[in-house]
Amino acid sequence: MENRVITKDENPTLTSRRNFLKISGLTLAGTGLLLAGCNNDDDNSGGSSNQLPGIRNGVFDLGGGDFGVLTYAYALEQLEADFYTKVVNDAAFSSFSEQAKDILSDLQKHEVIHREFFKAALTDALPNPTTQLLPALAFTYPGVNFSSQSSVIDTAIALEDTGVSAYNGAGKLITNPDYLVIAGQIVSVEARHASAVRDLRNPGSTDFANTADANGLDPAKKPSEIAPVAQQFITTQFTATYLP
Amino acid sequence: MNLIKFLESFTDDKLYATGTSRRNSFSQFGNLGKGLALASLPFGLSALSNKAFAADITPTPATAAGALQLALTLEYLESAFYATAVDSAGLIPAEDQAAITLIRDHEADHVSFLTTAMEANGIAIPAMPTFDFSGGIGLDPFNNYDQFLAVAQAFEDTGVRAYKGQAGYLMGSDFLTAALQIHSVEARHASQIRRMRGQKGWITLNNSGGLPPQVQVVYDGEESTALGAGQFDAAAQSEAYDETISTQTAVNIANLFIV
Numbered sequence: 001m002e003n004r005v006i007t008k009d010e011n012p013t014l015t016s017r018r019n020f021l022k023i024s025g026l027t028l029a030g031t032g033l034l035l036a037g038c039n040n041d042d043d044n045s046g047g048s049s050n051q052l053p054g055i056r057n058g059v060f061d062l063g064g065g066d067f068g069v070l071t072y073a074y075a076l077e078q079l080e081a082d083f084y085t086k087v088v089n090d091a092a093f094s095s096f097s098e099q100a101k102d103i104l105s106d107l108q109k110h111e112v113i114h115r116e117f118f119k120a121a122l123t124d125a126l127p128n129p130t131t132q133l134l135p136a137l138a139f140t141y142p143g144v145n146f147s148s149q150s151s152v153i154d155t156a157i158a159l160e161d162t163g164v165s166a167y168n169g170a171g172k173l174i175t176n177p178d179y180l181v182i183a184g185q186i187v188s189v190e191a192r193h194a195s196a197v198r199d200l201r202n203p204g205s206t207d208f209a210n211t212a213d214a215n216g217l218d219p220a221k222k223p224s225e226i227a228p229v230a231q232q233f234i235t236t237q238f239t240a241t242y243l244p
Numbered sequence: 245m246n247l248i249k250f251l252e253s254f255t256d257d258k259l260y261a262t263g264t265s266r267r268n269s270f271s272q273f274g275n276l277g278k279g280l281a282l283a284s285l286p287f288g289l290s291a292l293s294n295k296a297f298a299a300d301i302t303p304t305p306a307t308a309a310g311a312l313q314l315a316l317t318l319e320y321l322e323s324a325f326y327a328t329a330v331d332s333a334g335l336i337p338a339e340d341q342a343a344i345t346l347i348r349d350h351e352a353d354h355v356s357f358l359t360t361a362m363e364a365n366g367i368a369i370p371a372m373p374t375f376d377f378s379g380g381i382g383l384d385p386f387n388n389y390d391q392f393l394a395v396a397q398a399f400e401d402t403g404v405r406a407y408k409g410q411a412g413y414l415m416g417s418d419f420l421t422a423a424l425q426i427h428s429v430e431a432r433h434a435s436q437i438r439r440m441r442g443q444k445g446w447i448t449l450n451n452s453g454g455l456p457p458q459v460q461v462v463y464d465g466e467e468s469t470a471l472g473a474g475q476f477d478a479a480a481q482s483e484a485y486d487e488t489i490s491t492q493t494a495v496n497i498a499n500l501f502i503v
Binding site for chain 1: 339340342343345346347349350351352353354356357404407408411412415420421422424425426427428429430431432433434435436439444445446471472473474475476480481483484485486487488
């Protein structure tokens, strides 16, 4: 099955639309995210695991195998870190509840740490990070009111739950046990975050963990299932051709 | 022999900050002084304690089957703990009932899920141990809500670390994803219980949040900043990652509550 790229219609209100991403001398228009994986029947295709991240057909592809998974995680951590950095630096942040400020400030630090860890680790591990390291992505937050605590918390819940299900689904794609442990070290903190922001929205409820199914299992999602959520926020064009 | 069981009883924990709860907690010994005296007995006199050690669990093999066996034993522990708590009249305040009941249900779900999966794959099901939620140190979690939350926190944070520690044994197994899906639910529980105790949902350095020193082992190593990428400070770097524990450490912690 051919890999197909899904594009998203340009949001005319978006100034970052006009931003351009320079990678290895190429200048790419950011025309909307395309985190488009192979179709499901490509899950077991043997040849994808050694595909390194980098430009293909003028667009950055996350690659396959362990580097692909780590680059995918790096993209998600960039998103979370960018969001919370905007939150804590917004003029309205000081008007949030003390509890919300405490939690969101911690989340901002944790996500920046995750992002910078992946950047450093990938830079170390990739054969040619100059062309293979995912560049800094650009983001937009349509519908998010950064002046509104409830709007920010709702978005935080979406991002944290997405992170949990993304890492849960990516674990089986990892072949290096050290990377698997690191993913595990991060996903449980994302789940702690998700629990806290969910309870913040609805204290005393079962929201903190009512994501689990009848077996008591949290969701696990493939990269291609995470795409629609991430698509709301990431404006830089890239592909995930070699991830399921 | 599990030396951790012989560690001296804690004396300055905030759980015992009030005279009433301190005294209540040692009521089985008749009075506080007697409790402390017992706790300070040398190892050779340990037979005087009410704990029997013969039934301690032992480390599971470093295999996928072993990982599931350890996981099931830890889920037995949590499931029995929360089931007893929910059935203890007057223990759980009304505002916490929904949350604790959900956690109870999840732990029962995990026992059921793991048992079914293991049976379907011919993996031996470990017997359910006999639990002593006093921890051998006079805890009374079904009459003292602060102590209940403290033990719950220790169990949840242990579960998070233990599943992570077993993940490598599950690589290539059909159970890896399911184990990760349980792992993140345990982390959600841990965050909630911690916040009910007035703690952050995440672990700062190796701070146990005032738990007895006997369970400090749950937090040892959490202070790691190895993946901190030089950002912010050590506290934030340690919070940003949960750490693993070995099979042996998980077994040692469980054995504190097994007779």
